Amino acid sequence: xSGRGMVLRASRYAVLIVMALATLxxxxxxxxIAFMRSPERFAGTPPLWPDHPTLVNMVNIVHQQRIxxxxxxxxxxxxxxxxxxxxxxxxxxxxxxxxxxRGHRLVSWVVMFAVLVPNQALVLPLFEMFSAxxxxxxxxxxxxxxxxxxxxxxxxxxxxxxxxxxxxxxxxIDGASEWRTFFSVVVPLMAPMxxxxxxxxxxxxxxDFMWPMIAMQKVDMQTLPVALASIDREHYQNIGLMxxxxxxxxxxxxxxxxxxxxxxxxAVSAGSVTD
Amino acid sequence: MKASTALLxxxxxxxxxxxxxxxxxxxxxxxxxxxxxxxxxxxxANLHFVGVANFTHLLHDHAAWQGVETTMxxxxxxxxxxxxxxxxxxxxxxxxxxxxxxxxxxxFFLPVVCxxxxxxxxxxxxxxxxxxxxxxxxxxxxxxxPNWLGTPGLALLAVTVVxxxxxxxxxxxxxxxxxxxxxxxxxxxxxxxGAGMTQQLLRITMPMLAPTLGLLALLDAAxxxxxxAEPYVLTQGGPMxxxxxxxxxxxxxxxxxxxWGVASALAMVLTVIMxxxxxxxxxxxxxxxxx
Numbered sequence: 001x002s003g004r005g006m007v008l009r010a011s012r013y014a015v016l017i018v019m020a021l022a023t024l025x026x027x028x029x030x031x032x033i034a035f036m037r038s039p040e041r042f043a044g045t046p047p048l049w050p051d052h053p054t055l056v057n058m059v060n061i062v063h064q065q066r067i068x069x070x071x072x073x074x075x076x077x078x079x080x081x082x083x084x085x086x087x088x089x090x091x092x093x094x095x096x097x098x099x100x101x102r103g104h105r106l107v108s109w110v111v112m113f114a115v116l117v118p119n120q121a122l123v124l125p126l127f128e129m130f131s132a133x134x135x136x137x138x139x140x141x142x143x144x145x146x147x148x149x150x151x152x153x154x155x156x157x158x159x160x161x162x163x164x165x166x167x168x169x170x171x172x173i174d175g176a177s178e179w180r181t182f183f184s185v186v187v188p189l190m191a192p193m194x195x196x197x198x199x200x201x202x203x204x205x206x207x208d209f210m211w212p213m214i215a216m217q218k219v220d221m222q223t224l225p226v227a228l229a230s231i232d233r234e235h236y237q238n239i240g241l242m243x244x245x246x247x248x249x250x251x252x253x254x255x256x257x258x259x260x261x262x263x264x265x266x267a268v269s270a271g272s273v274t275d
Numbered sequence: 276m277k278a279s280t281a282l283l284x285x286x287x288x289x290x291x292x293x294x295x296x297x298x299x300x301x302x303x304x305x306x307x308x309x310x311x312x313x314x315x316x317x318x319x320a321n322l323h324f325v326g327v328a329n330f331t332h333l334l335h336d337h338a339a340w341q342g343v344e345t346t347m348x349x350x351x352x353x354x355x356x357x358x359x360x361x362x363x364x365x366x367x368x369x370x371x372x373x374x375x376x377x378x379x380x381x382x383f384f385l386p387v388v389c390x391x392x393x394x395x396x397x398x399x400x401x402x403x404x405x406x407x408x409x410x411x412x413x414x415x416x417x418x419x420x421p422n423w424l425g426t427p428g429l430a431l432l433a434v435t436v437v438x439x440x441x442x443x444x445x446x447x448x449x450x451x452x453x454x455x456x457x458x459x460x461x462x463x464x465x466x467x468x469g470a471g472m473t474q475q476l477l478r479i480t481m482p483m484l485a486p487t488l489g490l491l492a493l494l495d496a497a498x499x500x501x502x503x504a505e506p507y508v509l510t511q512g513g514p515m516x517x518x519x520x521x522x523x524x525x526x527x528x529x530x531x532x533x534x535w536g537v538a539s540a541l542a543m544v545l546t547v548i549m550x551x552x553x554x555x556x557x558x559x560x561x562x563x564x565x566x
Binding site: 009012013015016019020023024026027029030033039040042044045046088089091092094095096098099100101102103107110111114116117118119120121122123124125126128129144145147148150153168178182203206207209210214224225226228229232236239242243245246247249250253254256257258261264265268269 | 276277278279280281282284285287288289291292293294295296297298299300302303305306364367368370371375377378379380381382383384385386388389390391392393394396397398399400401405406407408411440444445448449451452497500501503504507508522525526529530535538539542543545546549550553
């Protein structure tokens with residue numbers, strides 16, 4: 001390799017490393033502060049690394065602020081939303097891709113239109129609807145609207161187009177019902193995309209903020225981001241405590257992402273090829 | 276597949292979309308034409324049809340115009356910045372060996388999966404005047420150390436920076452996927468013809484990526500129009516309403532003052548702006564494809 005090529009290569013890595021560190025820095029720093037004993041005691045900026053690592057902030061956010069309780073709420077909501085949403089979108093996406101039926105065009109149009117509606121603009125009537133049926137302050141208020149995910153349907157539909165008709169016909173000739181065919185043939189074939197959509201749904205549900213804040217008026221029912229925002233209003237001066245709270249919200253999603261990167265990234269890039 | 280079974284497969288999704296998207300959308304439109312407020316909440320006899328009065332009210336409401344301006348600024352500054360970062364990172368990552376590619380991709384993508392509320396808390400400490408690292412670095416370089424979140428123009432800039440930081444990894448993945456679709460032969464031919472790196476970038480890479488970038492610009496914009504959690508945590512819409520996005524204003528009018536008529540009118544304004552962008556999206560993509 002020429003000298004110029006080497007320099008170019010090296011500088012490319014240097015730029016990438018600097019950018020990656022700058023991107024990760026806010027996340028790393030907040031995690032680091034979470035393990036510092038009263039970071040306020042420093043006259044200026046807290047150090048990058050805790051001098052005497054401590055769990056005191058974690059203990060406080062768990063015991064005084066009951067972060068574990070909100071963590072559980074978030075977990076319940078995300079764990080209920082994900083399978084429901086994937087099942088609903090999986091059935092619809094598959095049928096739209098592989099079947100002809102009266103109203104196909106209408107249904108496709110409804111799905112495409114739903115993609116274009118800003119969900120957060122709908123919170124006022126949604127609140128009215130859930131109040132009317134006494135479901136405000138119930139997990140259902142967060143799970144049900146999130147299960148109607150038009151983007152998931154579009155992603156699955158695009159993927160399901162590639163399923164060969166022969167495989168489906170073979171299953172039918174063997175006498176399998178459409179439901180049986182779906183669960184024992186179609187689902188395994190669509191598994192990569194279903195997994196990707198599941199991870200996307202889980203992360204979005206976990207991080208959702210505006211609607212959960214409105215729908216969960218009772219403190220005991222709040223999800224983690226909502227509780228974190230309200231603890232923040234009262235304790236924003238307590239850097240260590242808030243950093244610990246932020247860390248508790250961030251770390252699980254980082255782990256989910258790191259464990260499922262392959263699927264997650266596929267769902268994201270699939271979004272680019274979908275019309 | 277029998278048509279009746281296919282319909283059964285589609286019905287749950289259809290019912291959910293009708294119930295949680297279409298009906299609320301009609302509800303927003305309906306509410307925006309009424310004077311629904313805290314009195315109507317107590318007794319529906321106090322509810323009146325007011326026509327477009329809420330919209331004409333917004334026309335004369337300084338806060339509404341400021342909300343449109345603030346949100347549009349984040350879109351117009353944030354989208355090109357996000358797009359630029361997505362593009363640069365994607366091209367650099369695709370140009371290095373596969374061994375390290377995954378590592379950098381993960382680093383740039385991690386902010387995307389993090390809770391906005393949590394990262395906004397972190398950024399607020401980074402930008403703090405007394406113990407924030409940003410000002411400490413600026414001071415070390417003998418540059419001015421402003422009060423980022425306490426100065427109107429700078430607060431909006433700070434919110435935009437956080438939005439871009441959290442969003443560019445998503446676009447990077449999409450651009451990188453599009454870059455991999457460009458056949459290597461094109462570059463081989465260009466090299467044989469004597470085209471340099473810059474020529475290859477301008478004559479092959481950019482034109483081939485243009486449709487993806489166009490789509491991405493409008494996807495990012497659709498997301499940024501719905502700006503809410505970042506200013507809610509970082510600035511609560513301040514100072515002097517300079518970071519009050521349309522949704523933050525809707526939330527304020529709707530759930531602090533219970534003026535649902537006005538809040539719904541704001542929601543309709545946001546929805547229509549987004550549709551305008553969706554229309555632009557179809558239009559520009561069709562133009563790119565040449566039909």
